[in-house]
Amino acid sequence: MKRLVAVALGILTAIGGFVxxxxxxxxxxxxxxxxxxxxxxxxxxxxxxxxxxxxxxxVAAVSGRATFEVIRERLGPRAGGANLIASxxxxxxxxxxxxxxIALALQLASSVEPRLWIPFAGLxxxxxxxxxxxxxxxxxxxxxxxxxxxxxxxxxxxxPDWGALVDEAVRPSxxxxxxxxxxxxxxxxxxxxxxxxxxxxxFSSGAREERxxxxxxxxxxxxxxxxxxxxxxxxxxxAGCAAVVLLPRQIxxxxxxxxxxxxxxxxxxxxxxLAILGIxxxxxxxxxxxxxxxxxxxxxxxxxSWGKFHRPAEAARFHTAMGVAVLVGTLVLxxxxxxxxxxxxxxxxxxxxxxxxxxPILLVANDRQYMGEHVNGxxxxxxxxxxxxxxxxxSLAAIPLMIASGAGQ
Amino acid sequence: xxxxxxARPARATAAWAAVAVVGGCALGPGSxxxxxxxxxxxxxxxxxxxxxxxxxVVELAVRDRAFATVADTALLDAIGDAGGxxxxxxxxxxxxxxxxxxxxxxxxxxxxxxxxxxxxxAWVNRTADRDAAxxxxxxxxxxxxxxxxxxxxxxA
Numbered sequence: 066m067k068r069l070v071a072v073a074l075g076i077l078t079a080i081g082g083f084v085x086x087x088x089x090x091x092x093x094x095x096x097x098x099x100x101x102x103x104x105x106x107x108x109x110x111x112x113x114x115x116x117x118x119x120x121x122x123x124v125a126a127v128s129g130r131a132t133f134e135v136i137r138e139r140l141g142p143r144a145g146g147a148n149l150i151a152s153x154x155x156x157x158x159x160x161x162x163x164x165x166x167i168a169l170a171l172q173l174a175s176s177v178e179p180r181l182w183i184p185f186a187g188l189x190x191x192x193x194x195x196x197x198x199x200x201x202x203x204x205x206x207x208x209x210x211x212x213x214x215x216x217x218x219x220x221x222x223x224x225p226d227w228g229a230l231v232d233e234a235v236r237p238s239x240x241x242x243x244x245x246x247x248x249x250x251x252x253x254x255x256x257x258x259x260x261x262x263x264x265x266x267x268f269s270s271g272a273r274e275e276r277x278x279x280x281x282x283x284x285x286x287x288x289x290x291x292x293x294x295x296x297x298x299x300x301x302x303x304a305g306c307a308a309v310v311l312l313p314r315q316i317x318x319x320x321x322x323x324x325x326x327x328x329x330x331x332x333x334x335x336x337x338x339l340a341i342l343g344i345x346x347x348x349x350x351x352x353x354x355x356x357x358x359x360x361x362x363x364x365x366x367x368x369x370s371w372g373k374f375h376r377p378a379e380a381a382r383f384h385t386a387m388g389v390a391v392l393v394g395t396l397v398l399x400x401x402x403x404x405x406x407x408x409x410x411x412x413x414x415x416x417x418x419x420x421x422x423x424x425p426i427l428l429v430a431n432d433r434q435y436m437g438e439h440v441n442g443x444x445x446x447x448x449x450x451x452x453x454x455x456x457x458x459x460s461l462a463a464i465p466l467m468i469a470s471g472a473g474q
Numbered sequence: 475x476x477x478x479x480x481a482r483p484a485r486a487t488a489a490w491a492a493v494a495v496v497g498g499c500a501l502g503p504g505s506x507x508x509x510x511x512x513x514x515x516x517x518x519x520x521x522x523x524x525x526x527x528x529x530x531v532v533e534l535a536v537r538d539r540a541f542a543t544v545a546d547t548a549l550l551d552a553i554g555d556a557g558g559x560x561x562x563x564x565x566x567x568x569x570x571x572x573x574x575x576x577x578x579x580x581x582x583x584x585x586x587x588x589x590x591x592x593x594x595x596a597w598v599n600r601t602a603d604r605d606a607a608x609x610x611x612x613x614x615x616x617x618x619x620x621x622x623x624x625x626x627x628x629x630a
Contacts, residue, residue, distance in 0.1 A: 172543075172547050173543060173544050173547050174541075174543060175543055176542075176543040176546045176547060310530075314526045314529075314530060315519075315522065315523060315526055316523050316526045316527050316530070317519075317520070317523040319523075319551070319555055320547075320548070320551035320552075320554075320555075322544060322547045322548035322551050323527055323548060323551070325544060326527070326530055326531065326534065326540075326548065329534050329539050329540045329544065330530075330534060330539065333538075333539040334538070334539065334540065334541060337539075337540060337541060337544060338541075341544075474516070
């Protein structure tokens with residue numbers, strides 16, 4: 066019974082923790098502009114993150130090593146160092162966007178300008194990281210993030226033409242008024258939003274935080290293979306709400322407030338309150354995860370003591386690194402940079418940095434010295450190789466598409 | 475002097491970066507005339523999106539389906555977007571006489587949109603001397619003016 070509760074809790078937190086500011090913004094932008102014609106990218110991204118999160122969790126549980134410990138061992142200090150710089154930069158960019166997302170969500174609840182919320186959001190993230198246990202911070206934000214299911218409920222209540230929505234999703238085409246580079250730019254952005262590197266760092270390091278062993282592999286698989294796809298359904302619901310309400314009105318999404326309007330139309334104030342609560346929880350949870358990932362990547366690469374299972378005094382450099390990352394993100398936001406624009410850039414640069422994270426995981430997951438009998442099976446390897454090609458293509462195309470489309474203008 | 479073997483990865487990286495930039499530029503729009511019209515229609519479209527957002531927000535507020543804080547924030551964001559469009563248009567200096575006339579119409583239409591959105595925000599915050607119907611009428615008129623400005627820019 067206890068195990069069943071643990072599995073259920075893991076699945077629920079995976080669903081609620083799947084959506085972050087990148088998924089919220091990118092899915093809404095895409096839904097309002099392209100309808101459901103980019104839904105296939107969400108499916109591709111969800112399958113990809115399931116594949117690599119499951120592999121990284123298995124590597125951590127079997128080898129006792131988290132992602133960056135493996136990257137340093139497998140690639141050596143020079144290549145691993147280059148990997149660290151790129152992954153760390155993208156993770157800090159994502160952390161900055163998440164803290165901005167918290168401030169924007171609190172503005173919705175209070176009408177207080179985001180710049181006034183930013184320092185409090187940064188401080189709250191740091192305090193929770195310092196004082197709250199790993200299991201509590203993961204479970205509370207994940208469970209509260211489940212209120213984002215209100216987007217799926219709202220979509221049903223809006224009474225859309227389901228046939229047209231499904232047809233658009235399964236027979237995608239580039240709208241006549243949109244240039245092809247813009248369509249493919251947003252495809253890369255959506256892919257990057259679904260497969261952000263910090264998710265893998267967090268998942269594998271979390272496996273070490275919770276002392277997973279081979280006995281926990283089934284739980285890990287359930288969390289990933291059930292939780293993440295259901296989280297992907299939430300992403301599609303956000304896009305669907307935008308497609309049904311904002312697209313016909315020719316509203317381009319440029320702010321977080323616009324994303325909540327379809328929910329208000331469908332379900333009124335109660336639904337809106339749940340959406341705001343869900344957005345605060347999702348962005349706060351993601352800020353915690355990205356901040357932890359900054360600490361994990363640095364500490365694992367340099368061999369520092371790391372993990373929330375140590376007291377802060379026993380992992381001082383780990384906690385200092387996270388504190389500095391949160392401070393940097395907060396200070397950048399206080400320069401009045403637009404958090405939505407920052408979010409859009411973070412998902413595209415996540416796509417650029419993806420190969421650096423996934424190639425080492427794929428290599429180690431096939432290495433019998435680390436994995437013993439738990440190496441990848443043939444199906445996993447075949448899928449892994451297909452995804453490596455997709456990831457490389459997205460990574461190489463991201464910057465040219467950004468230039469060609471004027472960052473999606 | 476760096477050894478030839480060490481210089482190869484750096485040269486390869488620089489070559490790939492150059493390909494990425496040139497590749498992106500090569501895919502971009504080529505027509506100068508099309509670009510001039512777009513410099514007018516893009517900000518007008520942005521303002522039209524802001525007016526549509528404002529209209530939806532006021533409708534939600536009338537039906538009591540949105541908190542005042544959400545309505546206020548959404549209208550503030552829409553005013554920001556319309557104001558950004560206004561700045562872009564004001565900075566543009568088209569060369570052709572038809573585009574000059576189209577630009578003037580666009581500037582007037584976007585200014586009307588900004589005013590309508592500001593009035594809508596005042597109404598949401600209960601500081602306006604207008605009622606909901608008047609606010610919605612003003613937004614509708616602004617939307618019509620923006621449509622006319624886009625049509626004129628596209629014909630120019």
